[in-house]
Amino acid sequence: MDRRAKINHDVILQGSGKIVLGENSFIGSFSVIGANESVVIGKNVMIAQGVSIRDTDHNFDDLHKPMLNQGIKTKPILIKDNVWIGYGAVITKGVTIHSGAIVAANAVVTKDVPKNTIVGGVPAKILKRREE
Template identity: 75%
Template sequence: MLKLITKLNRKWFTLVNKIIYASILKVEGKTTIEKRVNLRPFFEANTALKITLKNNTHLKHDILIQGSGDLILGENSYIGSYSVIGVNEKVEIGKNVMIANCVSIRDTDHNFIDLNNDMINQGIKTEPVYIKDNVWLGHGVVITKGVTINSGAIVAANAVVTKDVPENAIVGGIPAKVIKYRDE
């Protein structure tokens, strides 16, 4: 009985989110959006937030996606609970990607170089983030702007990724470094 209630709740929240966020959300095929998913466009920006969910994607509960750029979530991929995605240019996530809970992905950083001007008034800089197919991001991972995580990579829990990750690499640490490769 509990499984049936859970399934009905997920269908209900998916439908409600599709209606509420119809202007920014494009769903291609089957998808699941759980409760308390918050899609927050930055209205003061020159571009609009656009989110594309491909077939068989899943947004777990309590996720925040905010900004004014394009987010694409590839087929058979999911984003874990309590994750935050800040997208002001582009975040593209491939097929069969597992994003654990509490992950932060940001394509934006604040400018801070001018010591005579408050940081809040210095604007932002953006660079796209690409997460290729068959990637696993562990719990609490942070992905910074301009990073590409290549196919087959694994990012260990709580790692901070500031540079590109090679194909089939296992990385960890702050900043993340290659620990080994999956075929070793």
Template identity: 50%
Template sequence: MNKEGFRQQMKNSPRFKRLLDYLIMNQRDARPRWYIRLLAPLYQHRGRGSKIYWSVRMDTPPYRKFSLGRHSVVESYTCVNNAVGDVVIGDYTRIGIHNTIIGPVTIGSHVNLAQGITVTALNHNFEDKNKRIDEQGVSTKPVVIGDDVWIGANAVILPGVTIGKHAVVAAGAVVTTDVPENTVVGGVPAKVIKKL
């Protein structure tokens, strides 16, 4: 059975998935167990010439997809988490120092993320005031970052956002809505500053 078929089988069998989740994920630490992390090179896709620095925290269980394109780099002290959705990174892309990426996230080719950026498709549910927030689970909305995008230091990209091709996100921006192609956005919340 191929990897995609196995992933589909797990999605179709909640009981089997719970068992595998227990065996794969450390429930307290919310990351793959040590023996699963040793096997990561066998189930992660890493393109030719790509590099992930040794200090990167790869929270990538095998039941979700992680793919790093050709000649792409994930810099030191970054955290990549695909436990709730796939993380796909294109070719010739640089993920800067101390970034956090929580799937489902798709990042295009020739993208540059500076330092301290958070890209998250995950949000905690909190609407039911009769339950604690940690009892209400999580929800996800995919994030898509197009090709040839530059994101400045300490920016935050929130769930459901699509950033168009050849866009620039200013340092410190909090992006809550889609960013059109060929624009520069900045501020909290981010707004279009100019068109390119």
């Protein structure tokens, strides 16, 4: 973690993977970052309160075995520079959020977010493109 980065109180960092928080970025209170592979957060990123960012899902394909015993699958998450993630948003495994993007409050991001776009909804969809 860069010394100018900030993690507010009551943030949970969990898992056995790598978590990187870039320069001048912050994670709001009551957020959860779960990394069993990697979650990399760039510079000047604002992550609001109550956000969930997890690079892992549970396997569930075998109907004859408890889901608890089926293991996990992981895929890294990359959040590039100058991104704003709103309150209560969920970022799922394998997602890249490109520079200048905004994720609306309570959005569930299951696919990559293009540069300079605003996404929202469940699942998140492009709402608007920011002007350059």
